[in-house]
Amino acid sequence: MQSQLAPQVALAQGDIMITGAGAAVTLSALALFFGALLSIVRSDLTGGKRLGWLAFALIAPYLGSLLWFLIGRRNAQRRPSVA
Numbered sequence: 908m909q910s911q912l913a914p915q916v917a918l919a920q921g922d923i924m925i926t927g928a929g930a931a932v933t934l935s936a937l938a939l940f941f942g943a944l945l946s947i948v949r950s951d952l953t954g955g956k957r958l959g960w961l962a963f964a965l966i967a968p969y970l971g972s973l974l975w976f977l978i979g980r981r982n983a984q985r986r987p988s989v990a
Contacts, residue, residue, distance in 0.1 A: 936969055943972035950983035 947960045960979055964971035 939972045939976075940964070940968045943975045946980060947975060950980070952983045956983075 943964050944961070947957060947964060950957065952960065960971070960975055964975060
């Protein structure tokens with residue numbers, strides 16, 4: 908009887924590891940997305956360009972955020988914080 912339970916336990920442990928890795932990837936993608944949104948809003952872009960980047964980041968969250976940090980952020984200088 909115990910020999911039949913061993914593969915199920917091993918499978919369950921593997922599922923936990925996959926779930927943990929999936930959660931880490933999801934949290935990283937969310938951090939990238941919210942970081943990009945905050946960075947876009949705080950940038951010195953004009954209204955139309957800022958709205959375009961925001962729309963792109965909202966329509967394609969991962970790709971839009973990644974492209975913002977690779978391309979868009981170079982062209983936009985950050986506003987000083989108000990705090």
